[in-house]
Amino acid sequence: MAIPCPPFIGSEKLSIESGAMSPSSPSPLILTQDELKKIAAYKAVEFVQSGMVLGLGTGSTAKHAVDRIADLLHQGKLKNIVGIPTSTKTHKQAVSLGIPLSDLNSHPVVDLAIDGADEVDSNLNLVKGRGGSLLREKMIESACKKFIVIVDESKLVAHVGASGAMPVEVVPFCWKFTQDRLQNLFDYAGCVAKLRTDNGGEKIFVTDNGNYIVDLFFKKDIGDLKVASDAILRLAGVVEHGMFLDMATTVIVAEVEGSLLNCGSEFYQERRFRGFRITSYVNCDLQLFSI
Ligand SMILES: O=C(CO)[C@H](O)[C@H](O)COP(=O)(O)O
Structure with a gap:
């Protein structure tokens, strides 16, 4: 009370x-x-x-x-x-x-x-x-x-991605290719995909697992999160994404x-x-x- x-x-x-x-x-x-x-x-x-x-x-x-x-x-x-x-x-x-x-x-x-x-x-x-x-x-x-x-x-x-980046861990091999595919996937939401860097942009950020991170910035709500999750995980080169659903x-x-x-x-x-x-x-x- x-x-x-x-x-x-x-x-x-x-x-x-x-x-x-x-x-x-x-x-x-x-x-x-x-x-x-x-x-x-x-x-x-x-x-x-x-x-x-x-x-x-x-x-x-x-x-x-x-x-x-x-x-x-x-x-x-x-x-x-x-x-x-x-x-x-x-x-x-x-x-x-x-x-x-x-x-x-x-x-x-x-x-x-x-x-x-x-x-x-x-x-x-x-x-x-x-x-x-x-x-x-x-x-x-x-x-x-x-x-x-x-x-x-x-x-x-209010919705996932509203306050900033939704990170995706990707293998370093041809990361740019994977980054482009991720951005295209969310074209409908005005997505901008950026490789994460360290030290004021000097170095690529490397995860504990030796991978890179592509941060996805959305201008709009991406809609059904399960659909978005499945689509990301289907891309070869993606290791995991930062949406923790249910x-x-x-x-x-x-x-x-x-x-x-x-x-x-x-x-x-x-x-x-x-x-x-x-x-x-x-x-x-x-x-x-x-x-
Ligand atoms: O997911 C995380 C790290 O990968 C953190 O839990 C998230 O970034 C929140 O961090 P903080 O408590 O410093 O605001």
Whole structure:
């Protein structure tokens, strides 16, 4: 049940670690985008249980979740966790934090994966891979029983491709040929296909799997996502694309605007937001605001 409260504006920063901001605190708050990401990540980690095989996501939001899992392991609150990293970057982070790791060969069934996303549409379809790790993410997240997506509200879109690139991983061999075919495929949506580069355009971006990424930019909605997915995957030279369709089981959205929900306990809410049906988990210890 929501407690009416005035909108929060001001400059005081959230302290998630200490839980210092009590619900009754008179101090106004401002949440940075990174704080929102951290809130979503910490909330997702509450679903982790000892003994689980965990898919460890990639990106600035997922990084918070990996940090949190390591904290709980070191505090003895989680035991016997096995992590399966979705990128070499996350692998390095997990190793540095002492999280025991494995892979899909040894653990083909993953209990829970927690990862960020670049876009979430109203059917909880995702765009992922702007960080470059879409192939391993898709392999691991396809193998999990539960896939929790953690985002701040900026990731909610009206349709896939609305906020930027939809990445496609391609083999380096004749990448230009594949890029042209991808662009032609979505001619009807005003598609522009661009090879991803690094270092201000100096170097071609190479994925963890030794492949390239072609980013597709659409001027219009591409329509039926399943049809689009099948068409992309039929092109020889394509390895995988960044549309994650019907994969997310939960999306946790950390938001700035809205009313303060009742405090001291956890709330599970299903609601509509800009046409989205979203499941939020709200815990006032973390000062998470929701509409
Ligand atoms: O798909 C990804 C990496 O390939 C990331 O999950 C996605 O790019 C979101 O990143 P961030 O949490 O930094 O916004």
